[in-house]
Amino acid sequence: MKGIGVSPGIAIGKAFVIKKNAPATNGIVLKNQVEIVAEIERFDISVTNALAEIDAIKNNSQLMLNDDDIAILETQVELINDPQIREDVVAKIEEEKKTANDAMIEVTAGIVTLFESMDDEYMRARSADFQDIGNRILKYINRTGDTNNRSFEPDTIVIADDLTPSDTITLDLNLVTGFATQAGSRTSHAAIIAKSKGLPAVVACGDELMTINHNDFIILDGLSGSVYVNPGEDIINRYSAKSASFRQQAEVLKMVKDKPAITADGKQVTLLANISDADDLTMVHDNGGEGVGLFRTEMLFMDRDTFPDEEEQFEFYKKAVLQAKGKPVVIRTIDIGGDKHLSYFNLLPELNPFLGYRAIRISLDQEGLFIVQLKAILRASAFGSVSIMFPMISNAKEIRDAKLILNKAKKELLEAGVIFSNDVKVGIMVEIPSAAVTADILAKEVDFFSIGTNDLCQYTLAVDRMNEKITHLYDPFNPGVLRLIQNIIEQGRAHNIHVGMCGEMASDPLATLLLLGMGLEDFSMSAASIPAIKNIIINNSEAKAKQICQQVMAMDSSENIIAYLKEITQ
Amino acid sequence: MITKDYIITSAQGMHARPATQLVKLAKGFKSATSLKKGDKTVKLNSLLNILSLSIKGGETISVIMDGEDEVSAAVVIDDFFTKQLKEL
Missing domain, CATH: 1.10.274.10 (PtsI, HPr-binding domain)
Incomplete structure (x- = not known):
């Protein structure tokens, strides 16, 4: 039998059927x-x-x-x-x-x-x-009889047509391991309560569910939505194993989810998520993400025939800002070119596309397109906490030019009487070596840096990420890359601006303490990685991280660095 | 009479929890308070009526307050729409 899985987890137990x-x-x-x-x-x-x-x-x-x-x-x-x-x-x-x-x-x-x-x-x-x-x-x-005060045996799975708020509150859910309902949806009360209590639940199972009898042996999978009635031994064994590993994982997640990411000696960092659209935010909230460190806007521009207009872009950004529920959202202006192409925007073939016409270079060249995006982002800023981030910055002039266009966008909105937040922070991706080396110059132009380790690594090491023959050279633990990262963080801090990281390195458990030791304040990654990284932060100290950083920065090769980091993260 | 417009800043709009909060606040005043969305106006003392407007995130609504304590009602309701709503 299959319904909609609304609260992940495996429940194994005996049916208790409630009929009203x-x-x-x-x-x-x-x-x-x-x-x-x-x-x-x-x-x-x-x-x-x-x-x-x-x-x-x-x-x-x-x-x-x-x-x-x-x-x-x-x-x-x-x-x-x-x-x-x-x-x-x-x-x-x-x-x-x-x-x-x-x-x-x-x-x-x-x-x-x-x-x-x-x-x-x-x-x-x-x-x-x-x-x-x-x-x-x-x-x-x-004055009909009361249906409340039901008592359950341990490991009960409640089977009902639907569970109302009064049912779920008066049922002793401590003895219930899961429930399945005939009706309902992802947002029905039963689904909401199941998620908040961490109970596996399947809703919308249909009429067949009510053929289940009291004390039938039930397995339900709250992720896939499967419900098994009196299953065979192989299914029982498979799900018993699944249940154990899920519980273990959930335990770690639950332990850290609502805890702030603070080290044992009191250093707090912010764990953010990288997203591509508003729907990703559900995962962000579920994993305890404190906001969005990178909202890639390319998804809106791909798989279509024309550029989205201001209204469509505004709706796209606004939806994500609202879903963030007041948590900060850093929106990156388009990063097309390189390996990302748009069918309706004619980018000429290039010999070195990653060194070519892409990201902010296109935005500054095509002011008309850029200003539409900036206006849409500014309008979305009225609905939450929004920052704007420019990708692929190589020098200070590009920042100044981009800010001039941003001011133009603001002026046009003001003149049209359209509201936007007057506190939109402006930052850049630091992902080109020249920007990393001149971080002290660039810091004077912006409110924050976000280190893009993927491109920074490829440009610093002159390694094409797409070329399979040289993947062994693509190595974020190369001392050259690490020195650049350290310089960006130090210069950012010296100029009192915020420094975060949104590249893959931010989600690499091997790098967490090293980056913490360098003084990184924001780690932005895919939502699913947040609990594991938080677990590392909580169980270590800043003092230890600083020592690790010192050790690593004195080493002469990435082999030594990786071996050392593996050893200390064991 | 005081009328104020607000943009709903919570993603889910006026769902049960914030609407409950709003009804409780409105009941604390002697003034007649009502909520307007489009051409529909409902009294703020009925949660059913507020929910039946199905107000979504990003939509604009007006609040109308009329009575002896309308000024203090406006302050409290303003705080609700501009601050509390985001956290509910």
Whole structure:
């Protein structure tokens, strides 16, 4: 059986099936004013009781509610108390002479239908919450039996049509190892709660799920969405192994995820992510990334027939800035040319494309294209914390020219009355040896440096990254490359500007302590690498990193350096 | 009467958590407060009504405050839309 895996992990255990009876209308027509008043009173008392029930849950210390649980309960309180819902129910009782039960069922159904028809997935998923609220009040209107207080055996897998906020809060999830639901979506309450509790969960399994019986042996895979009912031995063995390794990994991630990246002796660094579009940010948040150190903008320009206009670019950047939820986002202006070509932009074949017409060189040459991108980025800056970064800078004049165009873009927006942040920082990629050597000159022009180790390595060592015959020479631990990196960091710090790194070296566990010892402050990498790097930072000290740096910088070959780093990171 | 426009700065828009917070804030004032998106206006005391507007990140809405304590309501609601919303 297959559903949507919404919370990764493997759960193995016995099924506990929850079936609910849908509330039914009674069709009674009220005869007189006395009955009408009584039904309104019945509704009001039910609301009071439903609120008292939530209060009791909130104050139950045994449930060990976290902030998310409390927030869900507060939302429920507001909805149960909602004046619009009361108004609609009372209208049905007074005008249509319906019982409180029927009025509540109909009002709930109306709200559920309204939310189910919305074009926003999150809002559609809220229809289940409204059904839950309706059921809560209905329970008191009819005083039917309580479905709460279920007790579980250890290793229980809950099987249900859907899990409502009240279900997930009152279920003793400590004994539940996972759940599968018949309905639901990635943003349904069950999915959100599963992720926050780290429980494997599969939703939208369809009607087949309800053929599962109590105590059936179940395996569910919260990543792939597979659900196995009474599986054979080979599947059990395979998943037992998978489960163990997943748990181990998750343990490391969980331990460091919400911890700041601070060394044992108190040095804090920032761990950021490299992204290509807004969707990547989910992974960034899940892995404890503190923002985006490199937002490559090329993806927007590839696989199409024309340049995206300002509006389209603005939407693309804005989406990512909003998804970053207030965390900083460094947006790099386009880095095309080299090995990245656009079908609609005629780049002539070059003998040495990596030394040719690419990145900022194109931007400065094609001011019209550049200013459109800058305006789009500036407009997106109104929605969060945005910095702009120029790639492939080789001298100070290029920075000054780029900033002139940036100022022009700002002026045009101001004149058009378009808002943008007045605190957009400007930085450069340091990836050309001349820039690395003259870091002291360039530092005066910008707010930050970001070291691009991939190109810096290729240019410093005169090694084409694409040429397979010489890959052994491509070596970021070459003392020449390391000295340049050290110079960039030292000069940046001497001029009080921020220095980060967004190349592959930032995610290499072998290099972490060396870079920390050099004084690197920001490490930007693919989101999945963040926990491992953070683990290294947390378990070491800056003092040790400085010693390592000193040792390494005195060594005469990358073989020695790599051997030494391998030894100390064991 | 005070009317102010805001751009929604949280990615998910006005989802349940911030909307709950907003209703709680609005209920603390005597002034009548309402929220306008496009041509629809709803009272700020109903979470159902706020959610039914399906306000997304990046959209612009107006808040209308009318009553004896409208000035202090405007200050509190301004803080909500400009600061708190990003963190909720």
